[in-house]
Amino acid sequence: xxxxxxxxxxxxxxxxxxDIEENYINLHPIQAGGRIPNDPKVLQTIIDFIDGYxxxxxxxxxxxxxxxxxxxxxxxxxxxxxxxxxxxxxxxxCRQAQFSTIHALTSPNDTIIVDxxxxxxxxxxxxxxxxxxxxxxxxxxxxxxxxxxxxxxLIQKIKNNTGKKxxxxxxxxxxxxxxxxxxxxxxxxxxxxxxxxxxxxxxYSIGRMPISGKKLGADVMTASLHKSFASPAPSGLLxxxxxxxxxxxxxxxxxxxxxxxxxxxxxxxxLGCTLPGVITMGIMAAFPHxxxxxxxxxxxxxxxxxxxxxxxxLGEIYQMGQKPHQHDILKFETPAFQKISDKHPRKGxxxxxxxxxxxxxxxxxxxxxxxxxxxxxxxWDNLKYCIEIFSKIINSF
Amino acid sequence: xxxxxxxxxxxxxxxxxxDIEENYINLHPIQAGGRIPNDPKVLQTIIDFIDGYxxxxxxxxxxxxxxxxxxxxxxxxxxxxxxxxxxxxxxxxCRQAQFSTIHALTSPNDTIIVDxxxxxxxxxxxxxxxxxxxxxxxxxxxxxxxxxxxxxxLIQKIKNNTGKKxxxxxxxxxxxxxxxxxxxxxxxxxxxxxxxxxxxxxxYSIGRMPISGKKLGADVMTASLHKSFASPAPSGLLxxxxxxxxxxxxxxxxxxxxxxxxxxxxxxxxLGCTLPGVITMGIMAAFPHxxxxxxxxxxxxxxxxxxxxxxxxLGEIYQMGQKPHQHDILKFETPAFQKISDKHPRKGxxxxxxxxxxxxxxxxxxxxxxxxxxxxxxxWDNLKYCIEIFSKIINSF
Numbered sequence: 001x002x003x004x005x006x007x008x009x010x011x012x013x014x015x016x017x018x019d020i021e022e023n024y025i026n027l028h029p030i031q032a033g034g035r036i037p038n039d040p041k042v043l044q045t046i047i048d049f050i051d052g053y054x055x056x057x058x059x060x061x062x063x064x065x066x067x068x069x070x071x072x073x074x075x076x077x078x079x080x081x082x083x084x085x086x087x088x089x090x091x092x093x094c095r096q097a098q099f100s101t102i103h104a105l106t107s108p109n110d111t112i113i114v115d116x117x118x119x120x121x122x123x124x125x126x127x128x129x130x131x132x133x134x135x136x137x138x139x140x141x142x143x144x145x146x147x148x149x150x151x152x153x154l155i156q157k158i159k160n161n162t163g164k165k166x167x168x169x170x171x172x173x174x175x176x177x178x179x180x181x182x183x184x185x186x187x188x189x190x191x192x193x194x195x196x197x198x199x200x201x202x203x204y205s206i207g208r209m210p211i212s213g214k215k216l217g218a219d220v221m222t223a224s225l226h227k228s229f230a231s232p233a234p235s236g237l238l239x240x241x242x243x244x245x246x247x248x249x250x251x252x253x254x255x256x257x258x259x260x261x262x263x264x265x266x267x268x269x270x271l272g273c274t275l276p277g278v279i280t281m282g283i284m285a286a287f288p289h290x291x292x293x294x295x296x297x298x299x300x301x302x303x304x305x306x307x308x309x310x311x312x313x314l315g316e317i318y319q320m321g322q323k324p325h326q327h328d329i330l331k332f333e334t335p336a337f338q339k340i341s342d343k344h345p346r347k348g349x350x351x352x353x354x355x356x357x358x359x360x361x362x363x364x365x366x367x368x369x370x371x372x373x374x375x376x377x378x379x380w381d382n383l384k385y386c387i388e389i390f391s392k393i394i395n396s397f
Numbered sequence: 398x399x400x401x402x403x404x405x406x407x408x409x410x411x412x413x414x415x416d417i418e419e420n421y422i423n424l425h426p427i428q429a430g431g432r433i434p435n436d437p438k439v440l441q442t443i444i445d446f447i448d449g450y451x452x453x454x455x456x457x458x459x460x461x462x463x464x465x466x467x468x469x470x471x472x473x474x475x476x477x478x479x480x481x482x483x484x485x486x487x488x489x490x491c492r493q494a495q496f497s498t499i500h501a502l503t504s505p506n507d508t509i510i511v512d513x514x515x516x517x518x519x520x521x522x523x524x525x526x527x528x529x530x531x532x533x534x535x536x537x538x539x540x541x542x543x544x545x546x547x548x549x550x551l552i553q554k555i556k557n558n559t560g561k562k563x564x565x566x567x568x569x570x571x572x573x574x575x576x577x578x579x580x581x582x583x584x585x586x587x588x589x590x591x592x593x594x595x596x597x598x599x600x601y602s603i604g605r606m607p608i609s610g611k612k613l614g615a616d617v618m619t620a621s622l623h624k625s626f627a628s629p630a631p632s633g634l635l636x637x638x639x640x641x642x643x644x645x646x647x648x649x650x651x652x653x654x655x656x657x658x659x660x661x662x663x664x665x666x667x668l669g670c671t672l673p674g675v676i677t678m679g680i681m682a683a684f685p686h687x688x689x690x691x692x693x694x695x696x697x698x699x700x701x702x703x704x705x706x707x708x709x710x711l712g713e714i715y716q717m718g719q720k721p722h723q724h725d726i727l728k729f730e731t732p733a734f735q736k737i738s739d740k741h742p743r744k745g746x747x748x749x750x751x752x753x754x755x756x757x758x759x760x761x762x763x764x765x766x767x768x769x770x771x772x773x774x775x776x777w778d779n780l781k782y783c784i785e786i787f788s789k790i791i792n793s794f
Contacts, residue, residue, distance in 0.1 A: 128668065
């Protein structure tokens, strides 16, 4: 079978470049917050640390988060401060942070409460940990807001049905689908009255907007740095407040019977060191930029609100989710486009293709019933141009 | 607390470069196999995909391993062929691949058999999964070879003590400490006679030497691509043969009760997509180089054997582990250096410092009782120069 790998065959893995044009306006909802800063020095740091274990040149304790050259130790402390949480660990993705949390705080067959707008990784993390999910319902269209009033009843029902209270309350801070920003006041009150840890997934908030985990009432927060922290993938963040740090960041206790080895400097739920090498350095290099950009969050919200309104003004386009919108993730019902696709020879693909022809990128090919996009980091001019093109497309068919 | 982040304070995260000189000879045992290929086109691909979700531009099915532009789907198939295993998934590190395997194939309180030279991540993965470890002993110094004769007895003892057979046999193909290469014939025979899956950790073999998982008798193999596949970190590989693929790569089955969402395209033990973005592209760009380099494995072994012998010829230096050595990881007992450190004002640090002065890098600072290094990828001239310097150090004190 190895004969397959001729020079000609392997050509397909050589000289690969990203197949989209650099000067396109990219509205892709999962890509907007993960673009690395437009700063050649960030790229230089990344290139410098591109080899495998590049961050481990001066490791003294065998713990990634204690390395001081480069300042990975400081970075961990500062990421915790940045999110106003007690302690932080980098992880290879938000999903790993979610699973570590659920796995550490539950046992199989326990029940947890999850908001019904959670990302798929929350469901899969719970499934992998073998726990049952009870969902916080939302009120459906057009707002898709979560019904927190019912949470106390859910807790009581779980107690009645299983004899135990739910092991954690999981809330998605900003949902991936409608970009709804949740007020956490009510749910954190309920969580703490019932002594249940509140886990808040900040995949679409940490790195985009200023966050105080403590003000949000979080016991644990998770973040996706390749989604919202201008970082390369895979990169996530797990933030934990006392006393849950003692459980989630518990160190290894086993002693190998025969070889008598112990691993006290390794944290079980992190499987030891999490993110050696270039990704951590990408996060570090992005950090000063991210600190600056969250200060401009109000502008980002204004741009999203402008865009929402301008799209609706085109007619037969309706923004779904909260209004006025508080986040750059925007989902629209778009009968205006669907009507065109019904008659167009390229069917649902016409919209993607028309946009691409006009150097706009990131709308899912084939979809016209609804579209989802992000205005994050776009200039006002870019957004006005996009509105112009959407308008032109509607009018030309 | 955010006031801490002044421009001056954040300066420490800017313009960071790797604090070792490029023209040094790097003998660091965990870094040797993870250096990306010396090919500007590889770096160009990496830079091109540096933004967060850069590989997801043309994702159609929501599965990373099914993306065809760039050819991530082909890469998965070809990685399986390269290792002669049925199927492959990229993971954010070998430890994640190990944990997925143990978690999928065991239940808490089960027992597994692990070789006593396994890496710490194997122990921590088992600890996280809540399973008990019974170790295959080794015969101690100077060879540190595993005693496979005892494995059948261990299986019987576990059956007697727990009423169940061990759920898996875990063998480290090449151990991290002595660089011993294990013959798997005996243990794979025992595993299959007892119908117990054999998991082989190829962290130090896959990407360095030609591997046929099927000839090794593996049911599962794990690999560290930032350790041995010329790839940036974090990157690992999970290779599974039938019928275990159905368990380890099992798809999500839950249906969210309220929102009626299902996630059938997501694999539970992988938490869905594992490695979006730049790391996967680094692996892809390295792949043609790795296919070529494993063909030169015999030369690498010759260099290691030359180096071992030349070091021993310096006097009071003894290579630990198998002889003649079959791998580039070399550990030496070095009374020659320890004697110097006893009298040297810099104590154990003298060796590190003397080597660094002579542009040799990668020996753990402070250690002189034993030293560990890798000859992987070094030219004959470099290795001869290193021997010369080691000799000069011994003679000058």
